[in-house]
Amino acid sequence: MIDRGFSPTFGIVLAAVTLAACQPSDAHVVRVTASDYAFQVPDSIPSGWSTFRMENQGEEHHFLLLNRLPDGKTFQDYHRDVAAPFDSVWHVLKTGAADKAEAGALLGRLLPDWYASVRPMGGPGLVAPGGVAWATMELDPGTYVIECYVKAKDGTFHTSLGMLQQITVTNESSGASPPEADIEVTLSNYEIAIEGELTQGEHTVAVHFAEHPVVGLGNDVHVVRLEAGTDLDEVVSWMDWMNVDGLRAPAPARFVGGTQEMPVGYTAYFTIELLPGRYAWISEAPAALGMVKEFTVR
Ligand SMILES: [Cu+2]
Numbered sequence: 001m002i003d004r005g006f007s008p009t010f011g012i013v014l015a016a017v018t019l020a021a022c023q024p025s026d027a028h029v030v031r032v033t034a035s036d037y038a039f040q041v042p043d044s045i046p047s048g049w050s051t052f053r054m055e056n057q058g059e060e061h062h063f064l065l066l067n068r069l070p071d072g073k074t075f076q077d078y079h080r081d082v083a084a085p086f087d088s089v090w091h092v093l094k095t096g097a098a099d100k101a102e103a104g105a106l107l108g109r110l111l112p113d114w115y116a117s118v119r120p121m122g123g124p125g126l127v128a129p130g131g132v133a134w135a136t137m138e139l140d141p142g143t144y145v146i147e148c149y150v151k152a153k154d155g156t157f158h159t160s161l162g163m164l165q166q167i168t169v170t171n172e173s174s175g176a177s178p179p180e181a182d183i184e185v186t187l188s189n190y191e192i193a194i195e196g197e198l199t200q201g202e203h204t205v206a207v208h209f210a211e212h213p214v215v216g217l218g219n220d221v222h223v224v225r226l227e228a229g230t231d232l233d234e235v236v237s238w239m240d241w242m243n244v245d246g247l248r249a250p251a252p253a254r255f256v257g258g259t260q261e262m263p264v265g266y267t268a269y270f271t272i273e274l275l276p277g278r279y280a281w282i283s284e285a286p287a288a289l290g291m292v293k294e295f296t297v298r
Pocket of ligand 1: 061062158
């Protein structure tokens, strides 16, 4: 286990106060803390629009993916029938006993039929240690599993170390409205389309899920800061959990937020603060298929 040497700095406190000024006055904010390796999150939240504000107090990157379970399925079912097969397949890949295609086929055989009815419902994207990620989604009542499957330095999924938890979305509505976006992103196979001006400062991004690959992960989007020494090809390779070093700490660059996938037709929002410099929009596994787009903030 990594030691948790975290002390809030003035910069982080300031960011917490100033960021997400674009949230509507009736926003319902769900405060989440991610550490190595657990989420501190309320047990239940209202349905309707909710804004997740996730502070990363760990020393590794984290994200939060919300999955709505099919009615009648429990957290224990998901843990046993979904998380465990992913873990087994990862062990096969890590030892070199199977290539990615074989591992994908094995995963297809191990996952239960009901996995097709698990609905990914967004959540804050990858965020570096010390950072804060914001994501707003409209959620139906139900039982949800939240997870982070970034890997620790030794290659263990964070899900296996504690970042797989239950949250209940109740029938009571938050009554909140969605934020107003100044940047529009449309995710399709295999393209990230951007509208709006990426200037220095805070932006609220609306992400429209227009299409998903038939097999594998849906399209998500994250924003990564590229420093002078950052190798973008290395970042692309890191985005694929099936690569031995993929999604494994330490990350090759600092991510500043984004959103996990949602079903086609849905919209998620996230807020980021951009500083002058180079960045890229990037998706998880499809990054290798071209879902990566660099931009510069002047
Ligand atoms: Cu994590």
